Amino acid sequence: MGTVRRENILLDYPTVVDSNTSRSIPAVNISTLWNELHPLFKEKISNLSQIANSTRQLQHFAKEAGHEQPLLISLKEEGGLYDYLPFGLGAAHFPYPLSLAAGNSPSITRQVGAAIGNELASIGVNWVFTPTLDLLSDVTEPLSASQTFGSDPTAATQHALALIEGLAAQGVSACSSAHPPLAVLEVFRAPEDTNLAEAVDEQSDMDDFQPIAAVIARYPNNSMQFGAAIHEFPDPVSSTANIRAACEQILRDKCGYQGPTVSALAETPEEASVCARHATLLTILSGLDISRLPNSPVAQRQTIAILKAAIASNVLKASDVSEAAARVAALKARILTWERALDPHRPQYSPPTAPNPLAQQTYRASTTALSLTPSPLLGLPRNPFLALLTPTVPRRHPNSPSDPFEPLGRALARFTFRMRHVPYTLSAGLTEHHDEFIQRATVVVLVLCNASSALMESQDEVVNDLRRRLRARDAIPDQQRTRKVVIAAGDPRDIRDNFEGWWAVCCYEYSRGALEAAAEVVLGERQATGRLPARFS
Numbered sequence: 172m173g174t175v176r177r178e179n180i181l182l183d184y185p186t187v188v189d190s191n192t193s194r195s196i197p198a199v200n201i202s203t204l205w206n207e208l209h210p211l212f213k214e215k216i217s218n219l220s221q222i223a224n225s226t227r228q229l230q231h232f233a234k235e236a237g238h239e240q241p242l243l244i245s246l247k248e249e250g251g252l253y254d255y256l257p258f259g260l261g262a263a264h265f266p267y268p269l270s271l272a273a274g275n276s277p278s279i280t281r282q283v284g285a286a287i288g289n290e291l292a293s294i295g296v297n298w299v300f301t302p303t304l305d306l307l308s309d310v311t312e313p314l315s316a317s318q319t320f321g322s323d324p325t326a327a328t329q330h331a332l333a334l335i336e337g338l339a340a341q342g343v344s345a346c347s348s349a350h351p352p353l354a355v356l357e358v359f360r361a362p363e364d365t366n367l368a369e370a371v372d373e374q375s376d377m378d379d380f381q382p383i384a385a386v387i388a389r390y391p392n393n394s395m396q397f398g399a400a401i402h403e404f405p406d407p408v409s410s411t412a413n414i415r416a417a418c419e420q421i422l423r424d425k426c427g428y429q430g431p432t433v434s435a436l437a438e439t440p441e442e443a444s445v446c447a448r449h450a451t452l453l454t455i456l457s458g459l460d461i462s463r464l465p466n467s468p469v470a471q472r473q474t475i476a477i478l479k480a481a482i483a484s485n486v487l488k489a490s491d492v493s494e495a496a497a498r499v500a501a502l503k504a505r506i507l508t509w510e511r512a513l514d515p516h517r518p519q520y521s522p523p524t525a526p527n528p529l530a531q532q533t534y535r536a537s538t539t540a541l542s543l544t545p546s547p548l549l550g551l552p553r554n555p556f557l558a559l560l561t562p563t564v565p566r567r568h569p570n571s572p573s574d575p576f577e578p579l580g581r582a583l584a585r586f587t588f589r590m591r592h593v594p595y596t597l598s599a600g601l602t603e604h605h606d607e608f609i610q611r612a613t614v615v616v617l618v619l620c621n622a623s624s625a626l627m628e629s630q631d632e633v634v635n636d637l638r639r640r641l642r643a644r645d646a647i648p649d650q651q652r653t654r655k656v657v658i659a660a661g662d663p664r665d666i667r668d669n670f671e672g673w674w675a676v677c678c679y680e681y682s683r684g685a686l687e688a689a690a691e692v693v694l695g696e697r698q699a700t701g702r703l704p705a706r707f708s
Contacts, residue, residue: 226295230512240503241512245298263527272321272704274536277333284337316662321704324381346394415458431460431498460495534688539701541675546695547654555613582690597629619665
């Protein structure tokens with residue numbers, strides 16, 4: 172099984188390798204079609220029908236080429252089509268998994284899954300790399316936090332199953348992502364006299380493994396992205412042996428998993444010090460079934476040549492390739508039909524002209540206040556001076572506002588026309604320019620949105636510097652004490668440290684819907700109902 176990956180869209184083609192002839196058969200030559208499909212990521216696309224027509228044409232090409240089954244066409248999907256479309260097409264942005272977990276309603280998560288599935292099915296996408304089954308823990312990178320369903324294994328399991336059910340109701344199959352806890356992988360580094368069966372039983376009973384086991388129990392034949400990476404082992408030889416053992420003994424023998432496994436090995440070839448074109452070989456040697464190949468057609472051809480050579484030299488057993496192909500074929504037979512793939516009357520998705528009510532409801536349900544007292548903005552005189560300090564973060568779209576926190580600033584301006592929005596960078600920190608506004612402010616709203624654990628120290632420096640400046644201001648005789656609000660617009664662990672005297676809110680992402688919902692809580696227009704989905708150590 173091979174795949175051609177172009178940016179965020181994945182088009183599969185089966186690679187059949189015969190042990191006698193070393194024969195490979197690609198599905199279709201998609202290069203001539205790509206110029207039509209590629210606008211999914213470009214400004215020139217004008218409507219979703221272009222994408223739908225392109226994916227349907229791909230399926231026609233596959234059928235005419237003699238394929239027994241339709242193609243798998245996939246996206247890595249969390250929040251709907253919004254993240255993949257040019258700004259302005261109006262697709263809804265649905266909350267990420269961490270926001271769904273904070274909303275504490277698997278029923279709403281199921282509705283969100285169905286809404287996302289409806290969007291994807293309308294353009295011919297039938298397979299998505301979601302949800303992530305990893306729990307939020309101390310080792311989770313801040314940028315990945317929003318992709319998890321939080322720290323609680325029971326709640327994470329309920330939300331993951333609900334999202335999968337919602338997608339399946341629209342004919343879209345979920346490929347869950349599972350990175351087994353490092354403690355489980357350590358079993359396969361143990362001394363040779365270790366009883367692996369007992370060790371697997373012991374380690375796979377951990378809380379971290381609960382969502383993985385539960386999803387497999389409900390969907391034993393679905394696909395799963397198994398995220399054990401090469402660089403977690405000392406060398407490629409030991410990595411393939413250990414990942415194979417983990418896959419067979421944990422997923423298949425222990426949990427009863429029967430579906431195909433997708434490898435993330437090709438995603439980090441530099442870290443693994445392994446050439447990307449060898450990733451598919453390493454995938455199959457590792458007991459996994461599907462590899463995500465690099466974009467280069469040259470590298471893809473080289474990959475097929477490497478597979479042929481590996482079979483000819485007995486490095487790779489042809490039976491392993493056949494077993495992988497059989498599992499993929501079984502998945503396709505369950506979830507795909509030519510009738511659906513070629514349906515010219517496929518349900519059309521019409522982007523909403525107003526904020527999506529389901530997304531709006533979910534964002535409001537997820538906003539979490541960590542303080543028990545009412546909003547500190549209540550009871551202030553009219554039009555106090557409010558300083559909004561926000562970090563510089565990547566824009567979601569080239570054509571989106573230059574500062575993604577503009578919606579938060581506009582929402583807070585409803586409270587006072589003396590609101591000043593002053594961005595800061597973690598590298599430069601707070602400057603005298605910021606201090607001018609801090610010293611005048613009756614209210615300071617600080618937004619934290621750290622993207623990497625490597626930058627945690629810089630973020631701490633900004634917070635400590637702001638505390639110092641506010642202490643100096645509040646120490647002035649007859650000076651009104653500053654009302655202080657902190658918003659975590661990403662990883663809630665950003666505010667796990669002591670923010671005594673601050674009114675703390677979590678909104679888990681910096682999308683427009685999340686920020687506007689957070690502003691309603693900060694302004695005291697409604698009470699926060701979200702539940703913190705993270706455990707702080």
